[in-house]
Amino acid sequence: MVAMLFGGGLTMFGLPGTFPATQARRTVAGEAAPLGRMGALEVRLARSTAEVRAAQALRYRVFYGEMQATADPRTLIRRRDADAFDRYCDHLLVLDHDDVEIRPFRKARPRIVGTYRLLRQTVAERHRGFYTAGEFSIEPLLARHAGLEFLELGRSCVMKPYRSKRTVELLWQGIWAYVLNNGIDAMIGCASFEGTDPNALALPLSFLHHHASADADWLVEARPERAVSMNRLPIETVDMRAALAGMPPLIKGYLRLGAMVGRGAVVDRPFGTTDVMIVLPVDRISERYVKYYGADASRYAA
Numbered sequence: 001m002v003a004m005l006f007g008g009g010l011t012m013f014g015l016p017g018t019f020p021a022t023q024a025r026r027t028v029a030g031e032a033a034p035l036g037r038m039g040a041l042e043v044r045l046a047r048s049t050a051e052v053r054a055a056q057a058l059r060y061r062v063f064y065g066e067m068q069a070t071a072d073p074r075t076l077i078r079r080r081d082a083d084a085f086d087r088y089c090d091h092l093l094v095l096d097h098d099d100v101e102i103r104p105f106r107k108a109r110p111r112i113v114g115t116y117r118l119l120r121q122t123v124a125e126r127h128r129g130f131y132t133a134g135e136f137s138i139e140p141l142l143a144r145h146a147g148l149e150f151l152e153l154g155r156s157c158v159m160k161p162y163r164s165k166r167t168v169e170l171l172w173q174g175i176w177a178y179v180l181n182n183g184i185d186a187m188i189g190c191a192s193f194e195g196t197d198p199n200a201l202a203l204p205l206s207f208l209h210h211h212a213s214a215d216a217d218w219l220v221e222a223r224p225e226r227a228v229s230m231n232r233l234p235i236e237t238v239d240m241r242a243a244l245a246g247m248p249p250l251i252k253g254y255l256r257l258g259a260m261v262g263r264g265a266v267v268d269r270p271f272g273t274t275d276v277m278i279v280l281p282v283d284r285i286s287e288r289y290v291k292y293y294g295a296d297a298s299r300y301a302a
Contacts, residue, residue: 031047032044032045032046032047033302034302035092035173035174035177035178035297035302036170036173036174036177036297036299036300036301036302037300037301037302038166038169038170038173038300039166040096040097040098040099041094041095041096041097041113041166041167041170042094042095042097042110042170042302043092043093043094043095043170043171043173043174043300044092044093044095044174044302045090045091045092045093045178046090046091046092046093051091051093051109051112052086052091053080054112055091055093055112055115056080056081056082056086057079057080058112058113058114058115058157058159059080059081059115059155059157060075060079060080060081061159062157062158062159062160063081063157063271064081066160067194067271067272067273068194068195068271068272068273069081069270069271069272070270070271070272081155083131084128085117085119085128085131086117087127088119088123088124088126088127088128089117089118089119089123090117090118090119090120090178091115091116091117091118092115092116092117092118092171092174092175092178093112093114093115094112094113094114094115094158094162094167094170094171094174095109095110095111095112095113096110096111096113096162097110098110099111099113111159113158113159113161113162113167114156114157114158114159114162114167114170114171115155115156115157116153116154116155116156116171116174116175117153117154117155117156118151118152118153118175118178119131119151119152119154120149120150120151120152120182120184121142121149121150121151121152122149124152130150130152130188131152131154132152132154132188132189132190132277134223135190135222135223135226135266135268135275135277136190136220136221136222136223136262136264136266136277137220137221137222137223138188138220138277140220141188141218141219141220141279144217145185145186148185148186149182149183149184149185149186150184150185150186150187150188151178151179151182151184151186151187151188152187152188152189153175153187153188153189154189154190156171158171168253169300170300172293173293173297173299173300175187176293176297177297177301179282180296180297184282185281185282185283186218186279186280186281186282187278187279187280187282188220188277188278188279188280189277189278190266190275190276190277190278191248191250191251191254191275191276191278192248192268192271192273192274192275192276193205193248193273193274193275193276194248194272194273195272195273195274196267196268196269196272196273196274197274198228198229198230198232198265198267198274199232201274202232202233203233203238203239203242203243203246204243204246204247204251205230205232205265205274205276206230206231206232206233206235206238206243207238207240207243207244207247208230208251208261208276209230209231209232209261209263210231210235210238211238211240212255212259212260212261213260213261213262213263214260214261214262214263214279215260218260218279218281219262219263220262220263220277220279221262221263221264222262222263222264222265222266222277223266226266226267227264227265227266228264228265228266228267228274229264229265230261230263230264230265230276251276251278254278254280256286256289257280257285257286257289258280258281258284258285258286259278259279259280259284260278260279260280260284261276261277261278261279262276262277262278262279
């Protein structure tokens with residue numbers, strides 16, 4: 001599933017207190033260095049279990065409070081969206097230094113207003129693989145591109161008052177810096193439509209099928225037992241303008257970047273979404289966006 005940006009489905013586990021050894025930039029104190037700054041907003045990786053739990057709480061408020069996700073009893077009690085993959089991922093955060101949370105008997109901290117979950121292939125292979133493998137058959141893709149480093153993006157959301165161009169640009173600043181710092185060759189992840197009726201989504205799904213499908217070398221298919229067809233309307237009946245108007249902003253953004261879409265969608269009923277697979281090789285990213293953020297991610301560098 002997806003909130004304002006990226007997402008995926010859900011399995012319910014607690015959050016162990018360990019995190020992967022990221023190769024992103026570090027401060028001399030060993031903490032994750034800022035990856036970008038825009039006024040009071042800063043983007044960087046989570047530095048502690050407490051920060052990851054705060055990001056999970058934000059995910060809960062967006063996915064379960066605003067959207068159609070259905071919480072199981074454990075999630076409802078904890079009021080955090082957490083799964084077993086959180087332990088192995090890096091968690092990209094946008095923090096507002098003008099909105100400091102005062103907590104009893106704890107150090108004050110800037111509020112976390114946006115988050116993205118990042119999972120590098122080298123980390124995934126040491127643990128339980130990629131989350132998206134539960135919905136899409138990504139193994140052939142990885143085999144065809146052995147030697148490349150893939151990055152899975154997921155579980156993204158932004159607090160409602162911060163859903164602006166500035167916040168989204170800062171998140172992308174952080175992702176682009178992370179991609180460069182870690183030698184990423186391609187990004188993958190699920191992007192979602194709200195709703196579980198593919199017929200109601202026939203126009204945008206058909207548009208993606210006819211006009212944004214991945215070529216054979218980058219093709220990913222939905223797992224057969226979960227797949228629903230995206231080819232729901234003949235190409236000649238697809239109104240491109242209307243299809244784009246009804247497309248989630250995230251998916252439109254990825255298309256502009258140069259992303260391709262896999263074959264077949266997956267209905268994620270616990271989250272109330274219909275998911276499609278996004279594949280974005282780094283060398284296909286539009287030159288316009290590379291120039292905008294800088295080949296060295298310098299546009300909003302901290």
